Amino acid sequence: MSEAAAHHGPPQGFIRKYVFSLDHKIIGLQYYGLALVAVFVGMFLSWLMRFHLVWPNAAIPGLQLLSKVGAPGGLITPEYYLSLLTMHGTLMVFFVLTNAPFAAFGNYFLPIQIGAEDMAFPRFNMMSFWTTFVAFVVLLAAFVVPDGPPISGWTAYAPLSAIGKDAGPGLDMGQNLWGISIAIFCIASLLGSLNFIATTLDLRAKGMTLMRMPLSTWAWFVTSCIALLAFAVLLPACLLLVLDRVAGTSFFVPAGLVVSDHLQPHSGGSPLLWQHLFWFFGHPEVYIAILPAMGIVSHILINSMRKPLLSHKVVIGSMMAIGFLSYMVWGHHMFLSGMNPFSALVFSFPTLMITIPATVLTLIWLGSLYGSRLQITAASLFALGFISMFVSGGVSGFFLAQPSIDIYLHATYFVVGHFHLVMGVAAIFGVFAGTYFWMPKMTGRMMNETLGKIHFWLSFVGAYCIFMPFHYLGLAGNVRRYSSFVDDFMAPLMPVHKFITIAALCTGAAQLIFLYNLIHSRFWGPPAPVNPWNATSLEWTVPSPPPWNNFGGVHPVVYHDPYQYSVEGAKEDFIMQNSPEQVKTTVRS
Amino acid sequence: MGKFFAVTVAIIAILSAIPIVMNYWGPPADISTHGAAIDDQLHETMWEAGVSFLAAQLVLALFVWQFAGRGRNDKLKNFPGGAKWLVIAAFLFVGTEILALGVIGQKAWATVYFAAPDKDAVTVQAQAGQFAFYFRYPGPDGKFGTPRPDKIDEGNQNFFGLDPENDVASRDDIVAGELAVPVNRQVNLLMHSKDVGHSFYVRELRIQQDFVPGLDLAVHFTATKTGQYEIVCTQLCGLGHYNMKAYLNVLSQEDFDKWLKDKSAQ
Numbered sequence: 001m002s003e004a005a006a007h008h009g010p011p012q013g014f015i016r017k018y019v020f021s022l023d024h025k026i027i028g029l030q031y032y033g034l035a036l037v038a039v040f041v042g043m044f045l046s047w048l049m050r051f052h053l054v055w056p057n058a059a060i061p062g063l064q065l066l067s068k069v070g071a072p073g074g075l076i077t078p079e080y081y082l083s084l085l086t087m088h089g090t091l092m093v094f095f096v097l098t099n100a101p102f103a104a105f106g107n108y109f110l111p112i113q114i115g116a117e118d119m120a121f122p123r124f125n126m127m128s129f130w131t132t133f134v135a136f137v138v139l140l141a142a143f144v145v146p147d148g149p150p151i152s153g154w155t156a157y158a159p160l161s162a163i164g165k166d167a168g169p170g171l172d173m174g175q176n177l178w179g180i181s182i183a184i185f186c187i188a189s190l191l192g193s194l195n196f197i198a199t200t201l202d203l204r205a206k207g208m209t210l211m212r213m214p215l216s217t218w219a220w221f222v223t224s225c226i227a228l229l230a231f232a233v234l235l236p237a238c239l240l241l242v243l244d245r246v247a248g249t250s251f252f253v254p255a256g257l258v259v260s261d262h263l264q265p266h267s268g269g270s271p272l273l274w275q276h277l278f279w280f281f282g283h284p285e286v287y288i289a290i291l292p293a294m295g296i297v298s299h300i301l302i303n304s305m306r307k308p309l310l311s312h313k314v315v316i317g318s319m320m321a322i323g324f325l326s327y328m329v330w331g332h333h334m335f336l337s338g339m340n341p342f343s344a345l346v347f348s349f350p351t352l353m354i355t356i357p358a359t360v361l362t363l364i365w366l367g368s369l370y371g372s373r374l375q376i377t378a379a380s381l382f383a384l385g386f387i388s389m390f391v392s393g394g395v396s397g398f399f400l401a402q403p404s405i406d407i408y409l410h411a412t413y414f415v416v417g418h419f420h421l422v423m424g425v426a427a428i429f430g431v432f433a434g435t436y437f438w439m440p441k442m443t444g445r446m447m448n449e450t451l452g453k454i455h456f457w458l459s460f461v462g463a464y465c466i467f468m469p470f471h472y473l474g475l476a477g478n479v480r481r482y483s484s485f486v487d488d489f490m491a492p493l494m495p496v497h498k499f500i501t502i503a504a505l506c507t508g509a510a511q512l513i514f515l516y517n518l519i520h521s522r523f524w525g526p527p528a529p530v531n532p533w534n535a536t537s538l539e540w541t542v543p544s545p546p547p548w549n550n551f552g553g554v555h556p557v558v559y560h561d562p563y564q565y566s567v568e569g570a571k572e573d574f575i576m577q578n579s580p581e582q583v584k585t586t587v588r589s
Numbered sequence: 590m591g592k593f594f595a596v597t598v599a600i601i602a603i604l605s606a607i608p609i610v611m612n613y614w615g616p617p618a619d620i621s622t623h624g625a626a627i628d629d630q631l632h633e634t635m636w637e638a639g640v641s642f643l644a645a646q647l648v649l650a651l652f653v654w655q656f657a658g659r660g661r662n663d664k665l666k667n668f669p670g671g672a673k674w675l676v677i678a679a680f681l682f683v684g685t686e687i688l689a690l691g692v693i694g695q696k697a698w699a700t701v702y703f704a705a706p707d708k709d710a711v712t713v714q715a716q717a718g719q720f721a722f723y724f725r726y727p728g729p730d731g732k733f734g735t736p737r738p739d740k741i742d743e744g745n746q747n748f749f750g751l752d753p754e755n756d757v758a759s760r761d762d763i764v765a766g767e768l769a770v771p772v773n774r775q776v777n778l779l780m781h782s783k784d785v786g787h788s789f790y791v792r793e794l795r796i797q798q799d800f801v802p803g804l805d806l807a808v809h810f811t812a813t814k815t816g817q818y819e820i821v822c823t824q825l826c827g828l829g830h831y832n833m834k835a836y837l838n839v840l841s842q843e844d845f846d847k848w849l850k851d852k853s854a855q
Contacts, residue, residue, distance in 0.1 A: 077828075078828050078829065078830075078831060078832075079827075079828035082825070082827075082828065082830070151825075151827065151828060152825065153825045155825075157785075157786050157824070157825065159784075159785050159786070159802050160785040160786060160825065160826060160827060163785075167719075167784070167785060167827055168719075168827040168828045169828060253802075253803075254802050254803020254804070255803065256738040256803070257738070257782075257783070257784050257785075257802050257803075258718075258738050258741045258750075258783050258784060259719070259784040259785065260719075261741075261742075261743065263738055263739055263741075269803070270803065270804075271786060271801055271802055271803065271804070272801065272804065305656075306661075306665075307665055310667070310668060310671055310672035310675065311671070311672035314672050314676060336788070336797055336798055336799050337799050337801065338798075338799050338801040338804050338806045341698070341702035341703065342703075344698065344702075345695055345698065348691060348695070349687075349691060349692075352686075352687040352690070352691040353687065355683050355686075355687070356679055356680060356683045356684065356687075359679040359682070359683050360675065360676050360679045362645060363675040363676075363678065363679055364672060364675060366645065366648050366649060366652060367668035367671075367672070367675050368668070369649070369652035369653065369656060370652050370655075370656065370666065370667075370668040371656065371664075371665055371666025371667055371668065372652075372656050372659070372665065373656070373659040373660065373661065373663060373665065374591060374653065374656050374657040374658070374659065375657075375658070376590040376591050376594070376657050376658065381590075381594065384594060384649070384653060387649055388598055388601075388646060388649060391641075391642060391645040391646060391649075392605070392642065392646075395638040395639075395641055395642045396638070398634060398637070398638045398641075398686070398690075399631070399634050399635075399638065401691070402630065402634065402690060402691065402694060402698075403695070403698045404626070404627050404630050404694060404695065404697035404698040404701075405627065405630055405631050405634060406797075407627060407698075407701065407795060407796065407797050408616060408627060408631065408792070408795055408797065410797055410823070411788065411790070411797070411823035411824065412823075453590070457597075460597070461597065461601070464601050464605070468601075468605045472608050472609070472613065472614045473614070475609075475614055475615055475616060476614040476615070476616070477616060477617070477790075477792035479790065479821055479823050480823075481825045481830065481831075482830065482831035483830075483831045484831050484832075485831070486831060486832055486834075487819050487821055487834060488819060489617070489792065489819055493614065496614070566661075566665050573661055
């Protein structure tokens with residue numbers, strides 16, 4: 001093990017231990033806590049939106065306290081609907097889907113799974129969390145500035161996002177805060193992903209070859225490579241956007257725009273430039289959300305099936321292929337944006353190609369289930385649910401990858417259904433699976449399995465009830481990002497919208513079971529043993545929760561591939577990675 | 590519990606497919622010459638994606654049904670052929686789909702975007718602004734006046750910024766809040782945005798195209814059925830986005846000529 005592992009001694013005092021901690025485990029928990037707050041805020045915003053869509057004239061008591069202008073008398077205005085939509089998307093994509101599966105679990109478990117005492121750069125690690133926290137506060141501040149949060153969507157398309165208050169409410173200080181918040185978030189993610197890469201490459205324990213790393217660690221490693229390149233592009237894009245807004249530059253605003261009867265003092269910019277920069281980040285971001293979930297789900301499924309996946313190498317190769325291809329497809333968000341129509345064909349092809357590694361992964365998961373000794377737990381249910389959601393959200397991508405079909409389906413609820421299933425629900429299911437699986441290690445207390453299973457059933461059926469009908473709405477041409485469906489052709493679709501809203505309210509409420517289980521078990525759950533799931537990787541060799549230096553000053557030595565389950569001739573049906581026990585290896589390549 | 594999961598997944602998969610198979614909420618009837626190719630493409634993709642979806646969900650259900658809850662004494666089995674054949678199957682199966690849809694299917698895209706408009710196409714300029722569409726016809730001289738952003742004055746109904754005093758070509762330009770087009774004749778729509786990004790979407794026409802500020806685009810189509818259809822904005826453009834709409838009126842040639850004449854006289 002490298003010297004870099006032990007940069008810091010045991011933490012002294014509450015502040016150094018729990019607030020400005022250098023310990024990757026505390027930082028992982030901080031990320032998890034931040035994501036938990038963000039996901040409940042984001043979900044609450046989606047409730048408000050769904051409620052407004054189907055009962056536009058019913059006041060929501062107390063909502064005027066959130067915004068007197070945006071919700072006078074508890075009734076949401078069309079512009080406030082767009083504010084809610086922007087904040088929902090931004091919170092969920094950045095502060096939940098990037099933070100929870102990647103930053104939270106990655107921080108906590110990547111060093112332990114490779115046998116390291118901490119991250120390569122513990123101070124950077126602390127900085128990356130607190131920078132993320134600042135980004136979060138700056139974003140939420142948009143709720144309290146006079147003109148409210150921005151209304152330009154989480155994609156912040158220029159020039160709507162670039163020209164300031166002439167373009168509408170929320171586009172003054174609110175939009176500035178949005179741009180600054182996301183720029184800060186990018187810095188945090190760059191620090192974090194550099195740290196993950198350095199840690200993975202430098203701090204692996206003796207015997208922990210790259211191919212012996214668990215699939216969850218592989219996923220975090222590939223994700224950090226993607227994140228490093230993606231956020232490095234979004235950061236300057238956000239800075240240019242803020243400059244356009246506050247310094248009078250014209251990176252994204254062309255000449256001759258007349259907004260609210262004012263000829264705008266800009267010239268020479270290109271709205272398409274923003275779209276290219278944004279989606280160069282934005283598409284890989286989908287994989288930043290979903291790849292860690294793939295790794296987590298693989299890691300948990302293998303443990304539940306008591307047998308390794310059909311091929312460790314093929315899974316790693318597929319994740320790398322997805323990461324690589326994710327950089328060649330961003331233009332599929334822009335088929336109808338006015339870029340050269342030939343480039344639509346060029347972007348369509350790799351988009352369709354990405355289906356190949358995704359199909360390989362799905363077939364490997366399904367094929368591995370065959371002949372297994374699958375144990376049903378809350379964690380494995382969510383892992384299986386992930387596969388189901390990933391397939392459902394994935395097949396609709398096949399439509400949207402084709403420019404000709406996009407002519408009809410672009411900007412409809414079909415797209416909303418697609419990305420919510422594949423990047424929202426699937427990734428969140430990965431996080432739930434990880435939570436039920438790893439929380440005993442993180443808190444030292446077992447979670448309640450029965451409540452976990454109830455949570456699964458309500459979430460699984462509920463998520464399908466919400467997001468499957470979105471596809472039907474899209475096929476009927478129901479346009480997204482409308483605060484009210486005033487067009488004649490959308491009126492007959494209102495029953496579908498009502499069904500979705502009711503499903504969303506119920507499924508959201510079911511998440512309180514999860515919250516209760518999480519908090520209750522944290523304090524009153526039965527103590528967790530070192531290895532409650534009879535698992536093989538290194539995180540299950542240390543106490544629950546692990547001490548500040550993970551392995552108690554002992555440097556672990558790794559003798560085995562990560563998933564030695566059901567090994568013939570072994571004492572038990574599994575062999576820990578650090579066990580010197582010698583048996584014929586059964587891991588298939 | 591495993592069996593319960595299997596049944597649930599199977600039921601969800603089948604229920605999800607029913608509205609699609611029964612076509613409860615499908616696209617409205619197409620009224621364009623190019624739309625049939627898009628519909629075919631959509632239909633074919635629905636088949637391939639639908640079969641993949643059902644097959645994957647049902648196999649997931651089947652394997653969980655069969656293998657959940659097996660204990661240490663049950664024999665572990667490997668999927669026949671192992672990973673190698675699954676990888677080959679993915680490449681063959683998805684590869685064929687990509688070839689069938691991705692490559693051959695690009696024809697539908699090409700008919701909309703790669704073919705030049707006909708010489709005798711009716712040229713109309715569409716301008717999108719917060720939160721209305723306006724349409725401009727060149728008038729009897731066949732020439733559009735040059736729009737000047739500094740002349741735009743919504744109060745005086747000068748939506749395009751025309752300057753009839755100095756610009757002769759603009760004097761006979763016809764400006765309307767609806768898009769009237771003749772049936773069975775190609776329309777070349779020149780697209781201009783006044784302020785921010787917007788989009789032009791007519792479901793029945795199978796046309797959707799963004800308006801990009803600073804970038805004047807064109808899209809052409811031929812409507813084949815008279816009637817009135819809704820044009821909606823599909824690019825988030827501000828607080829009135831949901832309410833930004835106009836009507837497309839597909840008229841017979843005689844009605845269209847008469848409409849132009851009436852508008853011209855106003």
